[in-house]
Amino acid sequence: MEFATFWLAATPLFAVPLIAAALGLILNERAGxxxxxxxxxxxxxxxxxxxxxxxxxxxxxxxxxxxxxxGAVVALGFGIFVVILRTNQVVTGITVVFLGSGLTGLIGVPWTNVALGGLQPIHIPGLTGIPVIGRFLFGQDPVVYVVLALVGVVSYALYRTRIGLKLRAVGENPQAADADGVNVEAYRLFAVMAGGALIGLAGGYLALASAKIFVFDMTQGRGWIAVALVIFARWMPWRALLGGLLFGGIEAVIPRIKAEGLPIPQYFLEMAPYAVTLFVLIYAAIRLRAGQDAPKALGVPYVRQDRR
Amino acid sequence: MWRKLCCVAAAALIAAGFAASAEAEAFKLKGDPKPAWIYFNVKNDGGWTQAIDEARIRMEKDLGYKIPFVEKVPEVASEITPAAERYIERGHNIIIGSAFGYSDAFKDLAARYPEVAFLNPAGTTNGPNLQSIYGRTYETQYLCGMVAGAISKSGKLGFVAANPFGLVNWTVNAYLIGARKMNPKAELTVIYTGAWNDPVKERAAAQALVEKGVDVIGQHVDTPTPQVVAQEAGIFGTGHHRDMREFAPKATACSSIWVWDQYMLPTLKSIASGSWEPAPYGAFVHVGGGADIACCGDMVPKDVAEKVMAERDAIIKGKHVFEGPIVDQSGKERVAAGATPSDGDLWGMDYLIQGVVGQLN
Known part of the structure; x- marks a missing residue:
């Protein structure tokens, strides 16, 4: 029981950066x-x-x-390249990865390896003390609840508002959206910046809450896991929340299983999140339903004069 | 016919003579020593590279000249080779590396530049003008384990380790051997994070150990995170690579540290004087010769600190940490009573000793 309490309580530290980043990427990719x-x-x-x-x-x-x-500023730079100048999105994106790694290593020297007090969990007397789920639900830091709310906000905005409808249209069929009077480039730039802001929240949380320290290349592939999480979630915010909790839960249980000395091979444990992704992707590919596919215009620069 | 045979014989003799003289000839440095250092990471990584950079600064003071360095040269030959060659073109004749991943590129460079001396901490390759160096960190971690065993109230110790390699496994095992010297009932729980430099995983691992009730956390990873968590939890910790008091002054009881000038200064001197002979299987330095301890924090009683320093002297005089009998987790005897493992056995250490909770794979 204590095991479950500690495990669940530690899960959001891993899950929140993944959920926030995946949410940002969903906004990006929904706009194409x-x-x-x-x-x-x-x-x-x-x-x-x-x-x-x-x-x-x-x-x-x-x-x-x-x-x-x-996050929004770096994403704007990326957006100017891929939306306005219509560069290849894959190559430009990978360039941003190397740029981020190199740039932060170069200018980050004075702030590297300084222990941070960072973000502290809240404590609600009574509720936090509930066995097993008390700390998980009521003993987290404020950002956890903010990100939870953001999942709802993004979901509502995408599916229940006019702006969300236009944004999705831009990602599915920019020609049709354009013909309908939607400014494709403006919507895409907006989506890239809003998504960048959410990815920025993920990065800030990683440094101030998950690690409470900044070191060179500290993301250690978590941005890529978020990219996979979006496919895992079939571009739906609620599923990104579930997927993020699943990944975070696995990451949080690994050190605890090791500390208990349970005889489970640790390489198997380290592999578990990726194996789960693979299984879900296969399952999703077999049982694909309408509306769960990738946005049709994903990765395709929009040129109004393009003949089809 | 005879003439021909004579010619061949003479030629063979001369060739053999040349080969023999080439082999016997010790490495000779041309001109004054001009060292330059290549770092694989940033100089303020808080651990391994920063310890190297601090040694470089102390060496500059001692030697009276500047030692240039370049940071963040990744562990691939196409990056290392141009960096080293640029220094050689500028007249540097001693190139010092900093990483395991430099081993092959340095071997290649050493063959191409026989008049340049190459030194590589954490490397694995050696040659007539190339020396790899690593410290017997099991000695320093053993001493820190003694401190941990003495200050722990519960006798439950934790350890955050990187990857299950021989040179990490020996620090884990030696830590418990040291702790048991002070508290025979001490237990050690180890968590391997599977990464050298992932503070998120290190924090989670240290947190899991705290929740399990340990009251001292040791470590062999690249960031100070385990000590920081120990301080937050109000327990103690021991550091690795550098003196971790800088990051967690209240928690850090002892640190296993690198003092590279201890090794580099005499080596540079012997290179300059022509008496340098690289060890064919690498220099494997003892406590006090490149690796050492920073002992102790205020929470360590004076008599404990004295005992630890006395043990340090005993190790320098020849005491072996892994003196048998050493029994692994499954109860199998790995080192017989009275025997000591060879250096090869140490590098290949693929077991955890009895009393360690945790697993390697």
Missing amino acids: VLNLGCEGIMLCSALAATAAYLETGQSVALGLVVAIIA
Whole structure:
């Protein structure tokens, strides 16, 4: 029981960066922009959060706000290339990964390897003490609840608002959306920046809550897992939440199984999240239903004069 | 016919003579020593590379000249070779590396530049002008384990380790041997994160150990995260690579540290004087000769610190940490009573000793 309490309580630390980043990527990809630069954007915003936190008298809120802005700014740079200049989205995205890694290593020197107080969990007397689920549900830091709310907001915006409808139209069939008077480039740029802001939140959370330290290349592939998570979630926010919790839960249980000395091979444990992804992808491919496919125009630059 | 045979014989003799003289000839440095250092990571990584950079700064003071360095040269030959060649073109005749992944590129460079000396901490390749160096970190971690065993109230210790390699496994095992010297009932729980430099996993691992009730956390990873978590939880920790008091002053009881100038200064001197002879299987340095301990924090009683320092002297005088009998987790005897493992056995250490909770694969 104690095992389950601690395990569940630690799950959001791993899950929140994945969920926030996947949510950002869903916004991107629903508008037809494939953003493989997630890892690089997360690194930039992790550094931005750390620097802001350390330089402004250790304000977590300010650190996160700066991380969100940094994510949106880096994403805007990416967006100018892929939306306005119509460069190849895959190549540009990978460039952003290397740029983020190199740039943060170069300018991040003064803020690298400084222990941060960071984000602390809240404590609600009574509720937090409920066995097993008390700390999981009521003993998290405020950002966990914010991200939870954001899943609802993004989901509502995509499926229940006019803007969301137009954004999805731009990702499915930009020609038709254009003919209907939707400014494709503006919608795509907006989606890229809003998505970048969410990825920025993920990076800031990783530095200020998950690790409470910034080190070179600290994302360690978590941006790529978010990219996979989007496919796993079939581009749906609620499923990204579930997938993120699943991945986070697996990551959080690994050190605890090791600490108990249970005889489960650790390479099998490390492999588990990826094996689960693979199984779900296969399952989804077999049982694909209408409306669960990738946005039709994903990764395709829109040119109005293009003849089909 | 005879003449021809004589000619062949003479030629063979001369060739053999040349070969023999080439082999016997010790490495000679042309001109004054001009070292340059190549780092595989940033100089302030908080651990391994930063310890190297701090040694470089102390060496500059001692030697009275600058030692240039380049940061973040990744562990691939196409990046290492141009970096080293640029220094050689500028007249540097001693090239020092910093990584396991430099081994092959340095072997290649050493063959192409026989007049340049190559030194590589954590490397695996050696030659007439190339020396790889690693520390017997089981000695330093054993001493830190003694400190941990002495200050632990519950006798339950934790350890956050990177990857299950011989040189990590020996630190885990030695840590418990040291702890048991002070508290025979000590137990050690180890978590291998599977990464050298992932603070998110390290924090989760240290947190899991805290939840299990350990009151001292040791480590062999690249960031100070385990000590930081120990301090947050109000327990103690011991560090690796560098003195972790910088990051967790209240928690850090002892650190197993790299003091590369201890090795580099005498080596540079012997290279300059022409008496340098690289060990064919690498230099494997003892405590006090490149690896050492930073002992101790305020929470360590004076008599414990004295005992640890006395043990350090005993190791320098020849005491072996892994003196048998050493029994592994399954109860199999790995080192017979009274025997000591060879260096080869140490590098290939693929077991955890009895009393360690955790597993290698």
